[in-house]
Amino acid sequence: MDTPKERTGWDDRELEASVDAYLKMLSLELSNQPIKKADENRLLREGPLSKRSASSVEYRMQNISAVMAQMGLRHIVGYVPAKNVGTGISSRVRKILAEKNIDRFRLTPEPANQQVTYRLIEAAPPHADDVPEGILNPTQISTATIRYARAKKISDWILKQSEGRCEGCKQKAPFLRSDGLPYLEVHHVKHLAKKGSDRPKNAVALCPNCHRRCHYSSDRDEFTAWLYDNVARLRRE
Ligand SMILES: [Zn+2]
Ligand SMILES: [Zn+2]
Incomplete structure:
Protein backbone atom coordinates (compact mmCIF):
# COMPACT_ATOMS: atom_id res chain seq x y z
CA MET A 1 0.00 0.00 0.00
CA ASP A 2 1.14 3.52 -0.61
CA THR A 3 1.88 5.50 2.51
CA PRO A 4 -0.72 8.14 3.38
CA LYS A 5 1.42 11.05 2.19
CA GLU A 6 1.42 9.36 -1.21
CA ARG A 7 -2.30 9.22 -1.71
CA THR A 8 -1.84 10.93 -5.06
CA GLY A 9 -2.24 8.33 -7.80
CA TRP A 10 0.65 7.19 -9.90
CA ASP A 11 0.63 8.70 -13.38
CA ASP A 12 1.46 6.72 -16.51
CA ARG A 13 4.93 8.19 -16.73
CA GLU A 14 5.74 6.90 -13.26
CA LEU A 15 4.30 3.47 -13.99
CA GLU A 16 6.18 3.20 -17.26
CA ALA A 17 9.47 4.20 -15.62
CA SER A 18 8.86 1.47 -13.02
CA VAL A 19 8.08 -1.10 -15.71
CA ASP A 20 11.19 -0.15 -17.69
CA ALA A 21 13.43 -0.50 -14.64
CA TYR A 22 11.75 -3.77 -13.77
CA LEU A 23 12.26 -5.29 -17.24
CA LYS A 24 15.87 -4.15 -17.26
CA MET A 25 16.51 -5.94 -13.96
CA LEU A 26 14.63 -9.03 -15.09
CA SER A 27 16.77 -9.25 -18.24
CA LEU A 28 19.88 -9.07 -16.10
CA GLU A 29 18.61 -11.69 -13.71
CA LEU A 30 17.71 -14.08 -16.52
CA SER A 31 21.18 -13.77 -17.98
CA ASN A 32 22.59 -14.59 -14.53
CA GLN A 33 23.97 -11.12 -13.92
CA PRO A 34 23.68 -9.49 -10.52
CA ILE A 35 20.87 -7.01 -10.03
CA LYS A 36 21.13 -4.12 -7.60
CA LYS A 37 17.59 -3.48 -6.49
CA ALA A 38 18.52 -0.74 -4.03
CA ASP A 39 20.45 1.17 -6.70
CA GLU A 40 17.61 0.91 -9.20
CA ASN A 41 15.18 2.05 -6.54
CA ARG A 42 17.35 5.09 -5.76
CA LEU A 43 17.85 5.96 -9.44
CA LEU A 44 14.10 5.92 -9.96
CA ARG A 45 13.56 8.21 -6.98
CA GLU A 46 16.27 10.59 -8.21
CA GLY A 47 14.42 10.73 -11.52
CA PRO A 48 10.84 10.03 -12.56
CA LEU A 49 9.69 8.75 -9.15
CA SER A 50 10.90 11.70 -7.08
CA LYS A 51 7.52 11.92 -5.33
CA ARG A 52 7.71 8.33 -4.05
CA SER A 53 9.32 6.67 -1.08
CA ALA A 54 11.75 3.75 -1.32
CA SER A 55 9.20 1.33 0.15
CA SER A 56 6.50 2.53 -2.19
CA VAL A 57 8.78 1.94 -5.21
CA GLU A 58 9.62 -1.47 -3.78
CA TYR A 59 5.95 -2.29 -3.44
CA ARG A 60 5.28 -1.16 -7.00
CA MET A 61 7.91 -3.63 -8.20
CA GLN A 62 6.08 -6.41 -6.37
CA ASN A 63 2.86 -5.29 -8.05
CA ILE A 64 4.60 -5.61 -11.41
CA SER A 65 5.71 -9.14 -10.45
CA ALA A 66 2.06 -10.00 -9.77
CA VAL A 67 0.94 -8.68 -13.15
CA MET A 68 3.82 -10.48 -14.88
CA ALA A 69 2.76 -13.73 -13.22
CA GLN A 70 -0.88 -13.19 -14.23
CA MET A 71 0.26 -12.64 -17.82
CA GLY A 72 2.20 -15.93 -17.85
CA LEU A 73 5.54 -14.11 -17.77
CA ARG A 74 8.55 -14.73 -15.60
CA HIS A 75 9.13 -12.31 -12.76
CA ILE A 76 12.08 -11.14 -10.71
CA VAL A 77 12.66 -13.75 -8.02
CA GLY A 78 13.48 -11.12 -5.38
CA TYR A 79 10.19 -9.28 -5.91
CA VAL A 80 7.55 -11.59 -4.53
CA PRO A 81 4.30 -10.88 -6.37
CA ALA A 82 2.06 -8.65 -4.25
CA LYS A 83 -1.38 -9.86 -5.15
CA ASN A 84 -3.50 -6.98 -3.88
CA VAL A 85 -2.74 -4.77 -6.82
CA GLY A 86 -5.37 -2.06 -7.15
CA THR A 87 -7.44 -2.95 -10.17
CA GLY A 88 -6.72 0.36 -11.86
CA ILE A 89 -2.97 0.01 -11.42
CA SER A 90 -3.00 -3.62 -12.49
CA SER A 91 -4.70 -2.99 -15.84
CA ARG A 92 -2.53 0.06 -16.52
CA VAL A 93 0.65 -1.90 -15.82
CA ARG A 94 -0.66 -4.66 -18.06
CA LYS A 95 -1.26 -2.18 -20.86
CA ILE A 96 2.21 -0.70 -20.51
CA LEU A 97 3.77 -4.18 -20.50
CA ALA A 98 1.85 -5.15 -23.63
CA GLU A 99 3.69 -2.39 -25.49
CA LYS A 100 7.08 -3.68 -24.42
CA ASN A 101 9.15 -6.50 -25.83
CA ILE A 102 7.88 -9.06 -23.32
CA ASP A 103 7.71 -12.23 -25.41
CA ARG A 104 11.19 -13.15 -24.29
CA PHE A 105 9.86 -13.42 -20.73
CA ARG A 106 7.10 -15.91 -21.52
CA LEU A 107 7.01 -19.01 -19.34
CA THR A 108 5.88 -21.21 -22.23
CA PRO A 109 8.19 -21.26 -25.22
CA GLU A 110 7.27 -19.23 -28.27
CA PRO A 111 6.68 -20.95 -31.64
CA ALA A 112 10.40 -21.21 -32.48
CA ASN A 113 10.93 -23.40 -29.42
CA GLN A 114 7.53 -24.97 -29.27
CA GLN A 115 8.49 -27.76 -31.59
CA VAL A 116 10.78 -29.04 -28.88
CA THR A 117 8.01 -28.98 -26.28
CA TYR A 118 5.58 -30.72 -28.60
CA ARG A 119 8.09 -33.44 -29.29
CA LEU A 120 8.59 -33.96 -25.58
CA ILE A 121 4.89 -34.16 -24.86
CA GLU A 122 4.11 -36.45 -27.78
CA ALA A 123 6.87 -38.78 -26.73
CA ALA A 124 5.37 -39.30 -23.28
CA PRO A 125 2.82 -37.05 -21.59
CA PRO A 126 4.08 -36.26 -18.09
CA HIS A 127 1.02 -37.63 -16.29
CA ALA A 128 1.34 -39.25 -12.90
CA ASP A 129 0.26 -42.58 -14.43
CA ASP A 130 3.33 -42.59 -16.56
CA VAL A 131 5.74 -42.54 -13.62
CA PRO A 132 8.00 -45.48 -14.31
CA GLU A 133 8.69 -47.89 -11.50
CA GLY A 134 12.45 -47.64 -11.71
CA ILE A 135 14.98 -49.75 -9.93
CA LEU A 136 15.25 -49.99 -6.16
CA ASN A 137 18.83 -51.08 -6.16
CA PRO A 138 20.49 -50.55 -9.54
CA THR A 139 23.81 -52.10 -8.55
CA GLN A 140 22.14 -55.50 -8.18
CA ILE A 141 20.79 -55.68 -11.70
CA SER A 142 22.49 -58.61 -13.31
CA THR A 143 23.00 -57.71 -16.93
CA ALA A 144 24.53 -54.52 -18.16
CA THR A 145 22.13 -54.35 -21.12
CA ILE A 146 18.96 -54.32 -19.05
CA ARG A 147 20.41 -51.97 -16.54
CA TYR A 148 21.29 -49.46 -19.22
CA ALA A 149 17.92 -49.69 -20.91
CA ARG A 150 16.03 -49.10 -17.68
CA ALA A 151 18.26 -46.32 -16.49
CA LYS A 152 17.75 -44.58 -19.78
CA LYS A 153 13.98 -44.83 -19.38
CA ILE A 154 14.15 -43.11 -16.00
CA SER A 155 16.46 -40.39 -17.17
CA ASP A 156 14.31 -39.79 -20.26
CA TRP A 157 11.25 -39.44 -18.06
CA ILE A 158 13.00 -37.09 -15.64
CA LEU A 159 14.14 -34.91 -18.50
CA LYS A 160 10.70 -34.89 -20.13
CA GLN A 161 8.79 -33.89 -17.05
CA SER A 162 11.24 -31.04 -16.42
CA GLU A 163 9.90 -29.41 -19.60
CA GLY A 164 13.32 -28.03 -20.33
CA ARG A 165 13.82 -26.27 -17.00
CA CYS A 166 16.38 -27.01 -14.30
CA GLU A 167 14.61 -28.21 -11.16
CA GLY A 168 17.26 -26.47 -9.06
CA CYS A 169 17.38 -22.88 -10.33
CA LYS A 170 14.22 -23.13 -12.50
CA GLN A 171 16.09 -21.59 -15.41
CA LYS A 172 15.73 -22.89 -18.95
CA ALA A 173 18.31 -25.42 -20.04
CA PRO A 174 21.47 -23.49 -21.01
CA PHE A 175 21.45 -24.85 -24.56
CA LEU A 176 19.84 -27.44 -26.82
CA ARG A 177 21.41 -30.81 -27.48
CA SER A 178 22.40 -31.74 -31.01
CA ASP A 179 19.04 -33.53 -31.32
CA GLY A 180 17.21 -30.31 -30.45
CA LEU A 181 16.12 -31.28 -26.92
CA PRO A 182 17.05 -29.08 -23.95
CA HIS A 187 21.22 -36.20 -10.78
CA HIS A 188 20.47 -38.84 -8.15
CA VAL A 189 19.75 -36.86 -5.01
CA LYS A 190 20.94 -39.72 -2.88
CA HIS A 191 23.94 -40.72 -4.94
CA LEU A 192 23.91 -44.12 -6.61
CA ALA A 193 27.28 -44.73 -5.00
CA LYS A 194 25.55 -44.36 -1.62
CA LYS A 195 22.93 -46.90 -2.71
CA GLY A 196 20.40 -44.32 -3.81
CA SER A 197 17.81 -45.75 -6.19
CA ASP A 198 17.40 -44.99 -9.86
CA ARG A 199 13.78 -43.97 -9.50
CA PRO A 200 11.84 -40.77 -10.16
CA LYS A 201 11.61 -40.01 -6.44
CA ASN A 202 15.39 -39.89 -6.24
CA ALA A 203 16.25 -38.16 -9.50
CA VAL A 204 16.13 -34.56 -10.70
CA ALA A 205 16.86 -32.76 -13.94
CA LEU A 206 19.51 -30.11 -13.33
CA CYS A 207 21.47 -27.63 -15.38
CA PRO A 208 25.23 -28.29 -15.35
CA ASN A 209 25.82 -25.56 -12.75
CA CYS A 210 23.25 -26.85 -10.29
CA HIS A 211 24.48 -30.40 -10.86
CA ARG A 212 28.06 -29.46 -10.00
CA ARG A 213 26.70 -27.55 -7.02
CA CYS A 214 25.12 -30.76 -5.68
CA HIS A 215 28.44 -32.56 -5.84
CA TYR A 216 31.10 -29.96 -5.18
CA SER A 217 29.80 -26.80 -3.55
CA SER A 218 30.27 -25.75 0.05
CA ASP A 219 26.48 -25.60 0.42
CA ARG A 220 25.73 -28.90 -1.27
CA ASP A 221 23.95 -30.26 1.82
CA GLU A 222 21.70 -27.20 2.08
CA PHE A 223 21.07 -27.25 -1.66
CA THR A 224 20.16 -30.93 -1.49
CA ALA A 225 17.79 -30.22 1.41
CA TRP A 226 16.27 -27.44 -0.67
CA LEU A 227 15.66 -29.88 -3.53
CA TYR A 228 13.85 -32.28 -1.20
CA ASP A 229 11.68 -29.42 0.04
CA ASN A 230 10.90 -27.96 -3.36
CA VAL A 231 10.65 -30.84 -5.83
CA ALA A 232 7.42 -32.53 -4.76
CA ARG A 233 8.28 -35.83 -6.41
CA LEU A 234 11.39 -36.45 -4.29
CA ARG A 235 11.48 -38.67 -1.22
CA ARG A 236 14.40 -39.11 1.12
CA GLU A 237 15.90 -42.56 0.88
ZN1 LIG B 1 20.07 -25.00 -12.40
ZN1 LIG C 1 24.82 -36.02 -9.74
Whole structure:
Protein backbone atom coordinates (compact mmCIF):
# COMPACT_ATOMS: atom_id res chain seq x y z
CA MET A 1 0.00 0.00 0.00
CA ASP A 2 1.14 3.52 -0.61
CA THR A 3 1.88 5.50 2.51
CA PRO A 4 -0.72 8.14 3.38
CA LYS A 5 1.42 11.05 2.19
CA GLU A 6 1.42 9.36 -1.21
CA ARG A 7 -2.30 9.22 -1.71
CA THR A 8 -1.84 10.93 -5.06
CA GLY A 9 -2.24 8.33 -7.80
CA TRP A 10 0.65 7.19 -9.90
CA ASP A 11 0.63 8.70 -13.38
CA ASP A 12 1.46 6.72 -16.51
CA ARG A 13 4.93 8.19 -16.73
CA GLU A 14 5.74 6.90 -13.26
CA LEU A 15 4.30 3.47 -13.99
CA GLU A 16 6.18 3.20 -17.26
CA ALA A 17 9.47 4.20 -15.62
CA SER A 18 8.86 1.47 -13.02
CA VAL A 19 8.08 -1.10 -15.71
CA ASP A 20 11.19 -0.15 -17.69
CA ALA A 21 13.43 -0.50 -14.64
CA TYR A 22 11.75 -3.77 -13.77
CA LEU A 23 12.26 -5.29 -17.24
CA LYS A 24 15.87 -4.15 -17.26
CA MET A 25 16.51 -5.94 -13.96
CA LEU A 26 14.63 -9.03 -15.09
CA SER A 27 16.77 -9.25 -18.24
CA LEU A 28 19.88 -9.07 -16.10
CA GLU A 29 18.61 -11.69 -13.71
CA LEU A 30 17.71 -14.08 -16.52
CA SER A 31 21.18 -13.77 -17.98
CA ASN A 32 22.59 -14.59 -14.53
CA GLN A 33 23.97 -11.12 -13.92
CA PRO A 34 23.68 -9.49 -10.52
CA ILE A 35 20.87 -7.01 -10.03
CA LYS A 36 21.13 -4.12 -7.60
CA LYS A 37 17.59 -3.48 -6.49
CA ALA A 38 18.52 -0.74 -4.03
CA ASP A 39 20.45 1.17 -6.70
CA GLU A 40 17.61 0.91 -9.20
CA ASN A 41 15.18 2.05 -6.54
CA ARG A 42 17.35 5.09 -5.76
CA LEU A 43 17.85 5.96 -9.44
CA LEU A 44 14.10 5.92 -9.96
CA ARG A 45 13.56 8.21 -6.98
CA GLU A 46 16.27 10.59 -8.21
CA GLY A 47 14.42 10.73 -11.52
CA PRO A 48 10.84 10.03 -12.56
CA LEU A 49 9.69 8.75 -9.15
CA SER A 50 10.90 11.70 -7.08
CA LYS A 51 7.52 11.92 -5.33
CA ARG A 52 7.71 8.33 -4.05
CA SER A 53 9.32 6.67 -1.08
CA ALA A 54 11.75 3.75 -1.32
CA SER A 55 9.20 1.33 0.15
CA SER A 56 6.50 2.53 -2.19
CA VAL A 57 8.78 1.94 -5.21
CA GLU A 58 9.62 -1.47 -3.78
CA TYR A 59 5.95 -2.29 -3.44
CA ARG A 60 5.28 -1.16 -7.00
CA MET A 61 7.91 -3.63 -8.20
CA GLN A 62 6.08 -6.41 -6.37
CA ASN A 63 2.86 -5.29 -8.05
CA ILE A 64 4.60 -5.61 -11.41
CA SER A 65 5.71 -9.14 -10.45
CA ALA A 66 2.06 -10.00 -9.77
CA VAL A 67 0.94 -8.68 -13.15
CA MET A 68 3.82 -10.48 -14.88
CA ALA A 69 2.76 -13.73 -13.22
CA GLN A 70 -0.88 -13.19 -14.23
CA MET A 71 0.26 -12.64 -17.82
CA GLY A 72 2.20 -15.93 -17.85
CA LEU A 73 5.54 -14.11 -17.77
CA ARG A 74 8.55 -14.73 -15.60
CA HIS A 75 9.13 -12.31 -12.76
CA ILE A 76 12.08 -11.14 -10.71
CA VAL A 77 12.66 -13.75 -8.02
CA GLY A 78 13.48 -11.12 -5.38
CA TYR A 79 10.19 -9.28 -5.91
CA VAL A 80 7.55 -11.59 -4.53
CA PRO A 81 4.30 -10.88 -6.37
CA ALA A 82 2.06 -8.65 -4.25
CA LYS A 83 -1.38 -9.86 -5.15
CA ASN A 84 -3.50 -6.98 -3.88
CA VAL A 85 -2.74 -4.77 -6.82
CA GLY A 86 -5.37 -2.06 -7.15
CA THR A 87 -7.44 -2.95 -10.17
CA GLY A 88 -6.72 0.36 -11.86
CA ILE A 89 -2.97 0.01 -11.42
CA SER A 90 -3.00 -3.62 -12.49
CA SER A 91 -4.70 -2.99 -15.84
CA ARG A 92 -2.53 0.06 -16.52
CA VAL A 93 0.65 -1.90 -15.82
CA ARG A 94 -0.66 -4.66 -18.06
CA LYS A 95 -1.26 -2.18 -20.86
CA ILE A 96 2.21 -0.70 -20.51
CA LEU A 97 3.77 -4.18 -20.50
CA ALA A 98 1.85 -5.15 -23.63
CA GLU A 99 3.69 -2.39 -25.49
CA LYS A 100 7.08 -3.68 -24.42
CA ASN A 101 9.15 -6.50 -25.83
CA ILE A 102 7.88 -9.06 -23.32
CA ASP A 103 7.71 -12.23 -25.41
CA ARG A 104 11.19 -13.15 -24.29
CA PHE A 105 9.86 -13.42 -20.73
CA ARG A 106 7.10 -15.91 -21.52
CA LEU A 107 7.01 -19.01 -19.34
CA THR A 108 5.88 -21.21 -22.23
CA PRO A 109 8.19 -21.26 -25.22
CA GLU A 110 7.27 -19.23 -28.27
CA PRO A 111 6.68 -20.95 -31.64
CA ALA A 112 10.40 -21.21 -32.48
CA ASN A 113 10.93 -23.40 -29.42
CA GLN A 114 7.53 -24.97 -29.27
CA GLN A 115 8.49 -27.76 -31.59
CA VAL A 116 10.78 -29.04 -28.88
CA THR A 117 8.01 -28.98 -26.28
CA TYR A 118 5.58 -30.72 -28.60
CA ARG A 119 8.09 -33.44 -29.29
CA LEU A 120 8.59 -33.96 -25.58
CA ILE A 121 4.89 -34.16 -24.86
CA GLU A 122 4.11 -36.45 -27.78
CA ALA A 123 6.87 -38.78 -26.73
CA ALA A 124 5.37 -39.30 -23.28
CA PRO A 125 2.82 -37.05 -21.59
CA PRO A 126 4.08 -36.26 -18.09
CA HIS A 127 1.02 -37.63 -16.29
CA ALA A 128 1.34 -39.25 -12.90
CA ASP A 129 0.26 -42.58 -14.43
CA ASP A 130 3.33 -42.59 -16.56
CA VAL A 131 5.74 -42.54 -13.62
CA PRO A 132 8.00 -45.48 -14.31
CA GLU A 133 8.69 -47.89 -11.50
CA GLY A 134 12.45 -47.64 -11.71
CA ILE A 135 14.98 -49.75 -9.93
CA LEU A 136 15.25 -49.99 -6.16
CA ASN A 137 18.83 -51.08 -6.16
CA PRO A 138 20.49 -50.55 -9.54
CA THR A 139 23.81 -52.10 -8.55
CA GLN A 140 22.14 -55.50 -8.18
CA ILE A 141 20.79 -55.68 -11.70
CA SER A 142 22.49 -58.61 -13.31
CA THR A 143 23.00 -57.71 -16.93
CA ALA A 144 24.53 -54.52 -18.16
CA THR A 145 22.13 -54.35 -21.12
CA ILE A 146 18.96 -54.32 -19.05
CA ARG A 147 20.41 -51.97 -16.54
CA TYR A 148 21.29 -49.46 -19.22
CA ALA A 149 17.92 -49.69 -20.91
CA ARG A 150 16.03 -49.10 -17.68
CA ALA A 151 18.26 -46.32 -16.49
CA LYS A 152 17.75 -44.58 -19.78
CA LYS A 153 13.98 -44.83 -19.38
CA ILE A 154 14.15 -43.11 -16.00
CA SER A 155 16.46 -40.39 -17.17
CA ASP A 156 14.31 -39.79 -20.26
CA TRP A 157 11.25 -39.44 -18.06
CA ILE A 158 13.00 -37.09 -15.64
CA LEU A 159 14.14 -34.91 -18.50
CA LYS A 160 10.70 -34.89 -20.13
CA GLN A 161 8.79 -33.89 -17.05
CA SER A 162 11.24 -31.04 -16.42
CA GLU A 163 9.90 -29.41 -19.60
CA GLY A 164 13.32 -28.03 -20.33
CA ARG A 165 13.82 -26.27 -17.00
CA CYS A 166 16.38 -27.01 -14.30
CA GLU A 167 14.61 -28.21 -11.16
CA GLY A 168 17.26 -26.47 -9.06
CA CYS A 169 17.38 -22.88 -10.33
CA LYS A 170 14.22 -23.13 -12.50
CA GLN A 171 16.09 -21.59 -15.41
CA LYS A 172 15.73 -22.89 -18.95
CA ALA A 173 18.31 -25.42 -20.04
CA PRO A 174 21.47 -23.49 -21.01
CA PHE A 175 21.45 -24.85 -24.56
CA LEU A 176 19.84 -27.44 -26.82
CA ARG A 177 21.41 -30.81 -27.48
CA SER A 178 22.40 -31.74 -31.01
CA ASP A 179 19.04 -33.53 -31.32
CA GLY A 180 17.21 -30.31 -30.45
CA LEU A 181 16.12 -31.28 -26.92
CA PRO A 182 17.05 -29.08 -23.95
CA TYR A 183 20.35 -30.01 -22.34
CA LEU A 184 19.89 -30.99 -18.68
CA GLU A 185 21.60 -33.61 -16.56
CA VAL A 186 19.97 -36.24 -14.36
CA HIS A 187 21.22 -36.20 -10.78
CA HIS A 188 20.47 -38.84 -8.15
CA VAL A 189 19.75 -36.86 -5.01
CA LYS A 190 20.94 -39.72 -2.88
CA HIS A 191 23.94 -40.72 -4.94
CA LEU A 192 23.91 -44.12 -6.61
CA ALA A 193 27.28 -44.73 -5.00
CA LYS A 194 25.55 -44.36 -1.62
CA LYS A 195 22.93 -46.90 -2.71
CA GLY A 196 20.40 -44.32 -3.81
CA SER A 197 17.81 -45.75 -6.19
CA ASP A 198 17.40 -44.99 -9.86
CA ARG A 199 13.78 -43.97 -9.50
CA PRO A 200 11.84 -40.77 -10.16
CA LYS A 201 11.61 -40.01 -6.44
CA ASN A 202 15.39 -39.89 -6.24
CA ALA A 203 16.25 -38.16 -9.50
CA VAL A 204 16.13 -34.56 -10.70
CA ALA A 205 16.86 -32.76 -13.94
CA LEU A 206 19.51 -30.11 -13.33
CA CYS A 207 21.47 -27.63 -15.38
CA PRO A 208 25.23 -28.29 -15.35
CA ASN A 209 25.82 -25.56 -12.75
CA CYS A 210 23.25 -26.85 -10.29
CA HIS A 211 24.48 -30.40 -10.86
CA ARG A 212 28.06 -29.46 -10.00
CA ARG A 213 26.70 -27.55 -7.02
CA CYS A 214 25.12 -30.76 -5.68
CA HIS A 215 28.44 -32.56 -5.84
CA TYR A 216 31.10 -29.96 -5.18
CA SER A 217 29.80 -26.80 -3.55
CA SER A 218 30.27 -25.75 0.05
CA ASP A 219 26.48 -25.60 0.42
CA ARG A 220 25.73 -28.90 -1.27
CA ASP A 221 23.95 -30.26 1.82
CA GLU A 222 21.70 -27.20 2.08
CA PHE A 223 21.07 -27.25 -1.66
CA THR A 224 20.16 -30.93 -1.49
CA ALA A 225 17.79 -30.22 1.41
CA TRP A 226 16.27 -27.44 -0.67
CA LEU A 227 15.66 -29.88 -3.53
CA TYR A 228 13.85 -32.28 -1.20
CA ASP A 229 11.68 -29.42 0.04
CA ASN A 230 10.90 -27.96 -3.36
CA VAL A 231 10.65 -30.84 -5.83
CA ALA A 232 7.42 -32.53 -4.76
CA ARG A 233 8.28 -35.83 -6.41
CA LEU A 234 11.39 -36.45 -4.29
CA ARG A 235 11.48 -38.67 -1.22
CA ARG A 236 14.40 -39.11 1.12
CA GLU A 237 15.90 -42.56 0.88
ZN1 LIG B 1 20.07 -25.00 -12.40
ZN1 LIG C 1 24.82 -36.02 -9.74
